[in-house]
Amino acid sequence: MPAHHHLHSIDAIRATSRRLVRELGFMSTDLAGTDLPPSAVHALIEIEGGGVTARDLGARLRLEKSSVSRMLRKLVDSGDVRELAAEGDGRVKMLSLTASGKDRVAAIHAFxxxxxxxxxxxxxxxQTRAVLEGLRLYTDALAGQRDAGAPAPGIRIESGYRPGIIARITEMHARYYSQAHGLGQHFESVVAGGLAAFADRLNAPVNQVWVATAGDAILGSIAIDGEDMGPGIAHLxxxxxxxxxxxxxxxxxxxxxxxAFADAQGFSETHLFTFSGLDAARHLYEQRGFVLAQEGAGSQWGKEVTEQRFVRKRTSPRHADR
Amino acid sequence: MPAHHHLHSIDAIRATSRRLVRELGFMSTDLAGTDLPPSAVHALIEIEGGGVTARDLGARLRLEKSSVSRMLRKLVDSGDVRELAAEGDGRVKMLSLTASGKDRVAAIHAFxxxxxxxxxxxxxxxQTRAVLEGLRLYTDALAGQRDAGAPAPGIRIESGYRPGIIARITEMHARYYSQAHGLGQHFESVVAGGLAAFADRLNAPVNQVWVATAGDAILGSIAIDGEDMGPGIAHLxxxxxxxxxxxxxxxxxxxxxxxAFADAQGFSETHLFTFSGLDAARHLYEQRGFVLAQEGAGSQWGKEVTEQRFVRKRTSPRHADR
DNA sequence: CTATTTAGTTGCATGATACAACTTTATCGA
DNA sequence: TCGATAAAGTTGTATCATGCAACTAAATAG
Known part of the structure; x- marks a missing residue:
């Protein structure tokens, strides 16, 4: 058990999870306003997706195959599900919804x-975003899915202004830096004020902002300010x-x-300011060719920290370095 | 259904929630490494807390009282739970764990x-914190459905800075004014930039910000800027x-x-700027003694609107007007 | 003092589930 | 090509959690 997962967090998550399961009605015999048992509702929704066999259902719902068999029998008898012999394998039956089954699933969805x-x-x-994030993280963790490296499905990198982007980027900064590094009001003002001014200059071709979005939620950000550091220098x-x-x-x-944007715009250098102690980020910067150029105590963010400036020269067009 | 909860988020939460329930093993007959049914495990953990009756269990686990009765019978027979007649009421039985019951619960917890x-x-x-926050928010929201009608529990008006306040106030403005009035990037910049600068002046006694909070969520805001309009004038x-x-x-x-703050600070006038079309707000202002003092086309917020200045003279100490 | 409510029990029916044994079809190895 | 083995799905059987309804006993209200 990793040391950073305190027993307190674990028990808090367990207690909340117990409550959640109860709220979701784990013990009720019917579900979602139908007279169907929970497993049948789950099954219908899976079948709706298409390309499902009885065996798949057992794996996805964690049910024994005989239970699946009987459940399917009832759904077939009630006219909601159709079984079709799969091509190429005489053992398997492909499952699909009948017209009335589709109606039923639609009703379940609506409810x-x-x-x-x-x-x-x-x-x-x-908070809707927080709910989704929390559920997804916990579910993935329980499922043991470890697809590290690959961007999470449905996350896209998009550029340009959208309503609330200043607010959300400010929020991410305020939240993280206040909790992890004790930065407070002045830091949030610096972030918000800087962003507000920068957004007014976004139409300049040397300036751009990108966000990582999941649906309409913003989960990450970065920007290149091509004006405030003087000619030829991009500010990350x-x-x-x-x-x-x-x-x-x-x-x-x-x-x-x-x-890539900074290089394409022809900047010879990219600068960024941070402070010591953000080691994971520093590693990332150095991987990309950033070098620590300046360091010293400062309090421009409202608290005395060791401020750092990193500089990265443009990747030479003659020999791509890697 | 409020417009801001897009179908995308809802279906994403539903899908994740289905997966989560499966991962938690909702359909398995035993749970947590014991041979007990899920409801019994939940019951034991509830009983561990102390002061629980059969009736309480039914309410918390959402089970019918007869089901609870039978489940308890088994736990008593197996020597895990003890029933004691409650003092003062011959009908109820207080539930507690026996020594072996405590061992069993300990094993459940460990597992x-x-x-x-x-x-x-x-x-x-x-991410652990994100998981807990998401689960808690969603569970509370679901629980809130049952005791619906409960009037806005725990909404408080609080003053002063807190992390994320600039971000959240900006978000509320950006969301509402972009959707309802088509204001965009420049408006959000004006709000965020103004707030950022104002927050740096919050230590002055003539400036203050208040938020309506529910838990740690900010659901409303207002501020008095006692400096930017010149001496004797409060800016709402x-x-x-x-x-x-x-x-x-x-x-x-x-x-x-x-x-009340503006009056107490001795300002002779309070000014506020808005634009025409916000009729509900205007009504509120006029109820409080604001009078339209100036009106004209303007585009300081990034779009041509009829900008308005409302002014309210301080309530005379001689005759409180209402 | 009687009627009603509340905590908990019991009779009864339902039905979801697992395990084990089975049929049918596919796959793999020599 | 054939025989062994595995895989997909079915059926027999038993279990057991659950809800509804009818019940007892105790408390409370009028």
Whole structure:
């Protein structure tokens, strides 16, 4: 058990998870406003996706094959599911929904969506994202999925302004740096004020901002400010990724996107400011050719830290270095 | 269904939630490495907390009382649970764990902790908090459905800076004004930049910001800037409430709090800037003694609107007007 | 003092599930 | 090519958690 997972967190997660399962109605005999047992509802939704066999259902729902067999029999008898012999293998039966089965699934979706939407209406908008992140992280962890490196599915890197981008980038900074490094009001003001001014200059072709988005949620950001450091120098700013994206490679993707832009725009150097102690980030910078150029105590962010300037020369067009 | 909860988020949460329930093993007959049914495991953990009756168990596990009765019978027969007649009421039985029951619960805890710790070990350090937050938010939201109608629990008006306040106030503005009035990047920059600068001046006694909070969520804001309009004039700024608080009276409470502060600080006038079309807000202002003092086309917010200045003279100490 | 409510039990029916044994079809190795 | 083995799905059998309804006993209200 890793040391950083305190027993407190573990028990808190367990207790919440127990409550959640109860709220979701784990012991009720029917579900989602139908007279179907929970497993049948799950099964119908899986079958809706297409290309499913009885064996797949057993694996996905963690049910014994005989239980699946009987459950399917009932769904076939009720006219919701159709079985078709699979081509090429006489043993397997492909499952699909009949017309009435589709109606039934549609009703299930409508009911469940209304229920979830009603629950979410008790949250503020930003918290919807927190809910999804938390559920997804925990589920993936339980499933033992470790597809490290590959960007999480559905995460895209997009550029340009969108409503709320200043607010959200500021929020990620305020949250992370206040909790992990004790930075407070002045730091948040510096971030918000800088971003506000920068956004007004986004139409200049040397300036750009990118975000990592999942749906309409912003989970990471980076920007190149091509004006504020003087001619020929790109300033890499507002580079941060949400906890939910840690270890997914999205952080690297953002950084590479920004550096490619800086190179393409013809900047000879890219500068960035940070402070000591952010070792994971520093490693990333150095991998990309950044070198520590300046270091010293400073308090421009509202607290005395060892501020650092990293500089990266443009990758030479003559010999790509790697 | 509030417009800001897109179908995308809802279906993503539903899909993840289905997966989670499966990973937690909702359909397996035993749980947590014991030979007990899920409900019995939940029951034992509840009983461990102490002061529980059969009726309480039914409520917490959402089970019918007869089911609880039978389940308890088995736990008593197996020597894990003890029933004691409650003092003062001959009908109820207080439940407690026997020595062997405590051993059993300890084993359950050990098993489950190991399982959760193993899952969490696949996450990055900061993600544990994200998991807990997401689970807790969603569970609370779901639980909130059952006791619906409970009027906005625990909404408080608080003053002063807290991490993320600039981000959140900016977000509320960006979201509302971009969707309802088509204001875009420049407006968000004006809000964020103004707030950033104002936050740096919050230590001045004539400046203050208030937020309506529910737990740690910010659902409304207002501020008095006592410096930027010149001597003797208070500037009411960043007044907004989230959809979730519409009609709860929190908006009025915020406004009254800010105006009371302005009066107490001795300002002779309070000014605010808005634009035409925000009729509900205008009504609120006029109720509090604001009068339209100036009006004209302008585009300081990035779009041509009819900008308005409202002015309210300090409530005379001689005759409080209402 | 009687009627009603509440905590908990029991009769009964339902039905979801696992295990084991089975049929049918596919695959693999010599 | 054939025989052994595995895989997909079915059926027999037993178990057991659950809900509804009817019940007992104790408390409370009028």
């Amino acid at each position: 469940a969506r209304a229920q979830v939407a009603d629950a979410l209406s008790r949250l503020q908008p930003g 700013r507002w580079y941060i990724v949400d906890d939910a994206l840690r270890g997914t490679g999205c952080g690297k993707a953002l950084l590479d996107t920004a550096l | 489950a902790r190991a399982q959760v710790a193993d899952a969490l070990s696949r996450l990055q350090p900061g 700024r960043w007044y907004i409430v989230d959809d979730a608080l519409r009609g709860t009276g929190c908006g009025k409470a915020l406004l009254d709090t800010a105006l």
